Amino acid sequence: MKTKKEATKIIEILKEYYPDCTCSLDFTTPFEMLIAVMLSAQCTDERVNKTTPDLFSKYNTPETLAKAELEELEQIIHPCGFYKNKAKNMKACSQKLLDDFDRDCAK
Numbered sequence: 001m002k003t004k005k006e007a008t009k010i011i012e013i014l015k016e017y018y019p020d021c022t023c024s025l026d027f028t029t030p031f032e033m034l035i036a037v038m039l040s041a042q043c044t045d046e047r048v049n050k051t052t053p054d055l056f057s058k059y060n061t062p063e064t065l066a067k068a069e070l071e072e073l074e075q076i077i078h079p080c081g082f083y084k085n086k087a088k089n090m091k092a093c094s095q096k097l098l099d100d101f102d103r104d105c106a107k
Helices: 002-017 030-040 045-058 062-067 070-080 083-106
Strands: none
Touching: 030 045, 030 070, 030 083, 045 070, 062 083, 070 083
16 A cells, blocks of 8 residues: 555656646557557657557457457557567557456456
8 A cells, every 4th residue: 555655646746846747649548548658669659649540440449459460450550660569569468458357457
């Protein structure tokens, strides 16, 4: 519990110092944010935001992304770089969410 309280305090301090701070990635659900952040490694947020509309129109839940064909994911996310590893890790992450948290993870 101490760690959660410490994290909450840190967030409060950051909000005080940076009240207008926002995330520049486009997403509509926590799952989409997770995937966008994964894509943002070694990539610009601008490039991620150009790539995710196509990705999320087909795969916007752990269920759909876990079942996606790896080659199709690679093709969609290719502009973000490191697409082979990112596609593999996105699928594995989606499956892990389903295995460990069932449907609660998409909310």
